[in-house]
Amino acid sequence: MRRTDLSGEACPIARSLSDIGDWWSLLIVRDALAGTTRFSEFQRSLGCAKNILSTRLAKLVERGVLTLAPAADGSAYKEYRLTEKGKALRVPLVALRQWGEEHLFDADEERLSLVDKRDGLPVARLSMHAQDGRALAPDDVEIRTTPD
Amino acid sequence: MRRTDLSGEACPIARSLSDIGDWWSLLIVRDALAGTTRFSEFQRSLGCAKNILSTRLAKLVERGVLTLAPAADGSAYKEYRLTEKGKALRVPLVALRQWGEEHLFDADEERLSLVDKRDGLPVARLSMHAQDGRALAPDDVEIRTTPD
Numbered sequence: 001m002r003r004t005d006l007s008g009e010a011c012p013i014a015r016s017l018s019d020i021g022d023w024w025s026l027l028i029v030r031d032a033l034a035g036t037t038r039f040s041e042f043q044r045s046l047g048c049a050k051n052i053l054s055t056r057l058a059k060l061v062e063r064g065v066l067t068l069a070p071a072a073d074g075s076a077y078k079e080y081r082l083t084e085k086g087k088a089l090r091v092p093l094v095a096l097r098q099w100g101e102e103h104l105f106d107a108d109e110e111r112l113s114l115v116d117k118r119d120g121l122p123v124a125r126l127s128m129h130a131q132d133g134r135a136l137a138p139d140d141v142e143i144r145t146t147p148d
Numbered sequence: 149m150r151r152t153d154l155s156g157e158a159c160p161i162a163r164s165l166s167d168i169g170d171w172w173s174l175l176i177v178r179d180a181l182a183g184t185t186r187f188s189e190f191q192r193s194l195g196c197a198k199n200i201l202s203t204r205l206a207k208l209v210e211r212g213v214l215t216l217a218p219a220a221d222g223s224a225y226k227e228y229r230l231t232e233k234g235k236a237l238r239v240p241l242v243a244l245r246q247w248g249e250e251h252l253f254d255a256d257e258e259r260l261s262l263v264d265k266r267d268g269l270p271v272a273r274l275s276m277h278a279q280d281g282r283a284l285a286p287d288d289v290e291i292r293t294t295p296d
Contacts, residue, residue, distance in 0.1 A: 017172075023171060034291065092240055099160075117290050118288070141262055141264060143261070147256060
């Protein structure tokens with residue numbers, strides 16, 4: 001489908017997709033959330049061509065999802081670090097992970113799960129709640145233009 | 149970036165991205181969650197070429213995200229309806245929406261918000277919790293291979 005620029009859309013979903021730009025960029029963010037910082041580590045994990053990875057990383061830096069900083073160990077390497085905006089992608093990634101676990105794996109199929117360190121149990125399914133804590137079903141919510 | 153088939157990956161995020169296949173397909177699911185069922189309605193909303201929309205819809209049907217059924221009003225039209233697997237994409241879409249609202253809009257910029265019908269307030273930010281209800285911070289969780 002043609003890549004239209006959705007960055008001016010009033011729908012935050014469309015604008016998010018436009019900002020992140022590519023599915024693969026989410027895998028870069030996934031690896032960064034897991035502690036990956038160096039180009040060679042991303043390349044090993046993602047198995048993609050250097051020039052393409054380089055373009056994607058540059059785009060994520062340009063969009064303020066990653067920053068490029070000198071390595072913490074004082075070496076000549078540069079490190080890619082998540083900004084607050086980048087770290088906040090953790091939640092959409094957890095949601096996609098849970099959807100995938102539920103719908104794309106056989107019950108006994110080996111997978112990488114996100115678990116609570118304390119008890120080793122999977123993180124609870126993300127769900128919608130009101131500001132006052134009430135659980136919200138799909139019919140309890142609607143889309144409105146804000147501010148009014 | 150080259151589209152590698154990630155459908156066999158142990159990481160549910162990678163598998164989800166591979167299954168959905170394209171950013172734009174998420175906008176089709178967004179519209180379907182908002183009640184869109186007909187080809188012409190999707191086309192009007194998404195503003196894309198017919199052949200491309202047709203391919204994307206067929207892929208979502210093939211993946212079991214949508215089903216194609218006779219129209220509820222008895223007309224000759226066919227309707228695209230979300231399966232349970234498709235409806236479950238609501239949560240990742242809410243997460244992306246909240247990320248976009250937080251990071252891609254000016255404070256007073258007009259947007260389409262997801263609100264609680266009862267009080268008109270935005271849906272609370274999705275967040276990670278343990279099975280027993282404890283709030284979980286990023287450092288409280290880890291990735292493990294399951295089943296062990």
